[in-house]
Amino acid sequence: MRTVSAAETAPTTYPWAVHAEGLRVRAGRHLAVDGLDLALHTGVHGLLGPNGAGKTTLMRALATVLKPAGGRLTLLGEPVDGRGGLGRIRRGLGYLPQQFGFYPRFTVREFVEYMAWLKQMPKTVIPGATQRAIERVGLADKAGARMKTLSGGMLRRAGIAQAIVNDPAVLLLDEPTVGLDPEQRMDFRELLRDIGVDSCVLVSTHLVEDVVAACTDVVLISEGRLVYQGTPDDLVRQGGEGYPGDSPAERGYSALLRRHRTEAGR
Amino acid sequence: MSAADEEELVRRTAAGDRRAFDELYRRTSPWLLARLRRRCADDDVVADVMQETYLAVWRAADSFAGSAASGSAVGWLWTIAAHRLVDAFRRRARQNQMPAVPPAETVAPAAEDEVMAGRVGQELEQALLELPPEARQVLRAMVLDGLSVRETSLLLGLPENTVKSRARRARLALREALS
Amino acid sequence: MTAHPSPAVIARYADRAANLDEVTAWSVEVHLEDCADCRALVADSTTDDSRALLARIGTALDDDIAAGPAPARRRRWSAARHRWLVWHLVPWTTMTVAVLVCAVLLEALQPSLPSLVALLAPVAPLPGVAIAWSRRHDPAWELIAGTPAAGLAMLLRRTAVVLAVVVPALAVASSRTGVSLASTLLPCLAFTAATIALGGLVGVHRAALALGAAWSLAVIVPAVLTAELPVLLQPGSSLGWALLTLALGGLAAARPDNFRRLSSLN
Numbered sequence: 001m002r003t004v005s006a007a008e009t010a011p012t013t014y015p016w017a018v019h020a021e022g023l024r025v026r027a028g029r030h031l032a033v034d035g036l037d038l039a040l041h042t043g044v045h046g047l048l049g050p051n052g053a054g055k056t057t058l059m060r061a062l063a064t065v066l067k068p069a070g071g072r073l074t075l076l077g078e079p080v081d082g083r084g085g086l087g088r089i090r091r092g093l094g095y096l097p098q099q100f101g102f103y104p105r106f107t108v109r110e111f112v113e114y115m116a117w118l119k120q121m122p123k124t125v126i127p128g129a130t131q132r133a134i135e136r137v138g139l140a141d142k143a144g145a146r147m148k149t150l151s152g153g154m155l156r157r158a159g160i161a162q163a164i165v166n167d168p169a170v171l172l173l174d175e176p177t178v179g180l181d182p183e184q185r186m187d188f189r190e191l192l193r194d195i196g197v198d199s200c201v202l203v204s205t206h207l208v209e210d211v212v213a214a215c216t217d218v219v220l221i222s223e224g225r226l227v228y229q230g231t232p233d234d235l236v237r238q239g240g241e242g243y244p245g246d247s248p249a250e251r252g253y254s255a256l257l258r259r260h261r262t263e264a265g266r
Numbered sequence: 267m268s269a270a271d272e273e274e275l276v277r278r279t280a281a282g283d284r285r286a287f288d289e290l291y292r293r294t295s296p297w298l299l300a301r302l303r304r305r306c307a308d309d310d311v312v313a314d315v316m317q318e319t320y321l322a323v324w325r326a327a328d329s330f331a332g333s334a335a336s337g338s339a340v341g342w343l344w345t346i347a348a349h350r351l352v353d354a355f356r357r358r359a360r361q362n363q364m365p366a367v368p369p370a371e372t373v374a375p376a377a378e379d380e381v382m383a384g385r386v387g388q389e390l391e392q393a394l395l396e397l398p399p400e401a402r403q404v405l406r407a408m409v410l411d412g413l414s415v416r417e418t419s420l421l422l423g424l425p426e427n428t429v430k431s432r433a434r435r436a437r438l439a440l441r442e443a444l445s
Numbered sequence: 446m447t448a449h450p451s452p453a454v455i456a457r458y459a460d461r462a463a464n465l466d467e468v469t470a471w472s473v474e475v476h477l478e479d480c481a482d483c484r485a486l487v488a489d490s491t492t493d494d495s496r497a498l499l500a501r502i503g504t505a506l507d508d509d510i511a512a513g514p515a516p517a518r519r520r521r522w523s524a525a526r527h528r529w530l531v532w533h534l535v536p537w538t539t540m541t542v543a544v545l546v547c548a549v550l551l552e553a554l555q556p557s558l559p560s561l562v563a564l565l566a567p568v569a570p571l572p573g574v575a576i577a578w579s580r581r582h583d584p585a586w587e588l589i590a591g592t593p594a595a596g597l598a599m600l601l602r603r604t605a606v607v608l609a610v611v612v613p614a615l616a617v618a619s620s621r622t623g624v625s626l627a628s629t630l631l632p633c634l635a636f637t638a639a640t641i642a643l644g645g646l647v648g649v650h651r652a653a654l655a656l657g658a659a660w661s662l663a664v665i666v667p668a669v670l671t672a673e674l675p676v677l678l679q680p681g682s683s684l685g686w687a688l689l690t691l692a693l694g695g696l697a698a699a700r701p702d703n704f705r706r707l708s709s710l711n
Contacts, residue, residue, distance in 0.1 A: 001475060002412045009415070009433040012426065063591040090593040101584035106527065109329070109519065114527050118592040127329030128346050131322050132353075140325060145515030162588065169418075198416050198426075217291050220668045272481065282515050291506070295499050296488040297477055300459050304470060309498065316502050321509050328519050340478060394468050402467060410474060 004145040014077030016041055017170050017200035018062060022071035024224075025054070026063040032057035034224035035071070044196035044220050046211030047204040048253060054224040055204045056098055059174045062202065063095040076169055091120055094168035096159045098175045098204075104148035108139055108158050111147055115162035138187055152179030160188070164195065171201045177210055189214040212236075212249045220256055222254075227260045272339040273331075280327035292338060295320075296346055305411075305421065311354050319347040345412060352417045359420060393443030396397055401436040404429055446479045447472065452490075455483060459490040531606055533582050534679035537572045540608040545569065545618045551621050559674045562618045564665050566629035567636040568657045569615060573607030574640050575653035590679030596698070597641075597704040600649070604637060628678055636660070637692035 018040040025033040032054040049055050054266040061073065064086055073080040075089045083198075102111060112133055116126045134143050137157040142150065150158065156179050163171060177185050192214045195201055205211060211218055212232045220228040220235075228235070232249060239251030243258070272293065278286035293315065323330065323343065328340055346375045394402060407418040415433070419426045450458075450473050457463040458473045465473075476509060477483055491499070548561040576582040578600050580590075589595050619629045634654060643652035668675050676682070 001409055001478075004408050004433060004437070006437075009430045009437065011430055017549065060587075065587065065590045077288065085702075087593040090591060090595075093591060095588070095591045097587040101587060103527075103532065105532065105583055107517075107519075109326075109517075110527060115588065115592070118589060118594040120593045124342070125345075127326060128322075128342060128349070130329065131326040132346075132349060135322065136353075137320075141513060159588075167414075169325070193360050194353070194356055197360050198420060205616075229348075246622075275521060276542070280516060284510075285544045288597075291503065293481075293484065293488065295502070296495070297484045299491075299495060300461075300487055301474060301477075303461050313502050313505075317505050320506055321513075322509055324506075325513065325516055327516050327664065338478070340481075340484075344478070370476070382562060391468050391472065394471065406467075406471065409567065410471060 010179060011079075014074070015039075016074070017076060019074040020062075020071065021070055021073075023058075023061065023073055024070035025057050025066055026069045027054075027057040027066075031069070031226055034053050035069075036221065036224060036226055037128040038043050038219065038226060038229075040200050040202060040217075040219075042196070042198060042200050043216040044192050044201045044203065044214055046215035047202055047221065048208065048218060049209060049227075052182050053222045055221065056174055057224075058221070059095070059172050059202070059204055060097070062096075063093060065095070065097075089122070091166065092169040094155075094163035094171040096163040096173045096176055098157070098160045098178075102147050102155070102158075104146065107144050108134065108147065108150070108161070109143045111158060112162050112165055115200065116165045119166045121166050126203070129165050129167075133161040136164065136191060137161045138184070147199065153181060153184055156180060157184070157188075160191075167199075168204065169199050170196060171199055173201070173203045174202060176203060176258070177205060177207065185210070206248065208249045208253055212247075220253065222257060222260055223264075273435070276323075276327055276339045277331045280331045287320075290339075291320055294343060295380050297340075299344065301344070302347060302351065306351060306355075311351075311358075315347055315350045317387070318350045319343065322346055322350075348413060352413065352420050355420050355423075359423070375441055384405065389443065390440075393440050396443060397436055397439055400434045400438070404432040405436045408433060411435075447476045447482060450476060450479065452486060455486045459487045459493055459495075461495075462492075473579045528602070529602055529606060531577070533584065534573055534577060534603065534606060537576055538607060541569050541572060541611055545614050549618050549621050557672060559668050559672060560622060560624045562615070562622050562676075563624050563629055563632075563674065563678050564668055566615055566619075567632040568660050570604075570607050570611045570633055570637050570705060571640060571653040571657045573611065574604050575650050577603035577607060578649045596704065597645075598699040600641065600644075600704060604641065608634075608637065625680060625683075627683040628680060631683050631690065635686045635690040635693065638697060639647065640692050642655040642693045642697040645697060645700055679702075 016039045020038040021035045021038055023033055023038070032052075036054075036056075036058065047055055047058070057066065059084065061068050061248075062075065064075075064080060068080070076092055078085065078089050080086070080089065092149060104113065109130060112130045113126055116130055117123075121129060131143075134140055137160050139154060139157050141162060142154060147155065147158065156176060158175065160176055163173065176190060180188060189210065192201060192203065196216065198216075203210070203215065215232060218228070218230060218232055218235050219226070228238070235252040235256070236248040237252065239245065239248060239253070239255045241251075243251040243255040245251035245254050269425040272290065275286045275293075279290060298316060298319070299312065302315060303309075306312050306315075319443070323346065330339070394405075397405070403422060404418060404424075407413045407421055413421065415426055415429050418424075419429045422429070424432075450469075454465070454469060454473060457465045458470060470513065477487065543566065545562065548565050552558060552561050580586045585587070589599075609632065615629050615633060616626060619626055640649060640652045640656055644650075646652075647655075664675050666675060
């Protein structure tokens with residue numbers, strides 16, 4: 001038996017889990033995200049774009065690791081601005097960065113438990129949540145192995161485990177399939193589809209097939225701006241025979257980029 | 267046979283004692299089966315959930331034993347099982363299979379049960395009786411089973427805002443009935 | 446514990462086909478969470494097909510357990526250890542201790558110099574504090590920076606680890622060279638508090654560098670050149686240093702929200 005607080009049953013007042021208006025974020029001195037408008041609700045959203053489009057910078061800003069230089073960013077109904085109060089947002093976030101560093105002496109279980117503790121999960125809940133996260137990514141056999149003994153794909157999966165351990169309402173994954181073999185990638189897509197049933201997932205990836213297979217929504221950005229947002233089928237419809245690409249989705253992708261560049265006068 | 271024995275069984279399981287684990291299974295699985303069946307009409311799902319739960323206990327008994335200072339072994343056994351059940355329902359929701367929620371049971375207690383006073387407190391029972399069954403279902407998932415709003419919405423196949431409004435109405439009704 | 450239900454009620458609870466109303470079932474379930482004897486009654490009342498189902502689950506469990514590894518024992522106190530033993534601080538604290546040792550030796554060799562230990566005491570903890578919260582030195586920094594626990598508490602915990610090494614070293618060094626403990630420890634603590642307070646505004650790295658450079662240029666160099674202890678470090682100034690420490694500590698504690706944003710300043 002537990003008590004249910006009034007705050008928990010208060011009606012949800014915000015329409016979007018992630019809402020950015022005119023977002024500007026600097027990466028070093030360069031303005032990597034320049035006036036981006038983005039609205040994401042529950043589901044799996046694939047983030048596509050050429051190199052240097054600002055995908056990683058956008059992820060870092062959404063993960064509240066980087067402070068936006070301008071514009072408005074609202075996560076889970078709370079504004080992310082200079083004034084504090086990030087604790088509540090961060091408790092509902094999960095983030096896997098592209099460059100994923102770790103403490104080599106930790107075992108997989110210790111690592112996920114440490115991250116769960118940092119996310120301020122109640123202490124009694126941590127062991128169960130850790131075991132569940134480790135099983136969901138398929139690392140149950142390696143739970144006692146030290147991080148430095150893991151291969152690249154297993155490390156990535158350990159990173160995904162720490163991102164999902166607190167059942168986040170907003171999950172941000174930057175290139176999560178790097179180093180995964182095709183079978184592991186299929187398992188990962190299953191996991192993504194599961195998580196996308198009741199939370200907002202943003203997956204940044206270079207592989208267009210990953211996006212089409214697992215995502216309910218595609219977000220295409222280029223040079224720090226939003227180029228296109230729609231379903232994978234709509235993406236395919238944008239393309240045609242004249243555009244480069246080995247699959248209908250890739251053709252749609254190159255079609256959209258080309259049109260965006262000609263409109264921008266390039 | 268007392269409750270302390272179950273925590274001791276968990277500690278021995280953590281040390282790799284297979285017999286202690288089997289004993290734990292023997293003692294707790296009938297109760298877990300009965301409880302899960304009242305939340306899910308599909309026996310295959312229930313069997314899968316129980317298998318995953320006990321496997322998790324076997325693999326991670328050490329972590330549970332360390333933190334069992336607060337809460338009983340049976341308490342977190344239910345927590346593991348409840349989360350696995352929600353995960354199974356989530357998978358079905360994704361595959362667009364309707365989750366197998368058992369039909370609402372009869373509302374009025376039989377005469378002999380009314381004799382059993384003071385189980386959860388008569389006023390609370392009376393108040394629970396007066397709630398509409400949908401609100402009672404939401405309350406059971408959140409209060410008794412310890413699930414969050416998101417998990418309750420998956421378990422019962424309802425949108426989150428519906429779960430929240432029913433929970434709010436239930437709280438108001440209970441507060442009125444108990445005051 | 447609530448009162449025991451009658452065996453008939455428990456038998457109906459255990460039997461799925463039997464009719465049991467929701468409210469009675471609710472009280473039975475609340476009771477069963479605490480009472481092992483009634484749980485045993487449930488076990489006795491299971492129907493035959495339920496027993497068959499449980500046996501099937503049992504054999505499937507046997508297969509799963511045989512296929513996987515034995516339960517791994519976690520290392521004792523691993524959680525507390527991982528929070529407090531911050532390995533990437535070790536090289537810097539070692540360097541600090543080594544510098545103090547050199548200072549002691551130098552003083553023994555060159556008695557004409559003013560007390561090097563007293564001169565170095567304020568800047569001794571700065572290298573450790575600077576990299577306690579640094580992107581370049583903490584391998585898991587990107588992951589930690591986005592968690593709700595990342596803030597003043599974490600910075601203070603790591604600073605405490607640094608001080609736990611530096612303060613005893615300073616105590617030993619000051620007793621070897623005959624300098625009073627107050628004149629080395631209090632400036633050390635004051636500068637630590639100053640680094641943290643200033644770090645909330647401009648970043649801990651920059652604050653440590655600025656304070657270290659300022660102290661070296663303004664105090665250490667003139668003292669070595671003129672071969673006399675500066676006014677600031679005369680024995681009577683201890684009270685001033687103590688008050689300064691408290692003031693700066695209060696300043697840092699008053700604005701904890703500054704530290705949630707520390708990530709952007711690194």
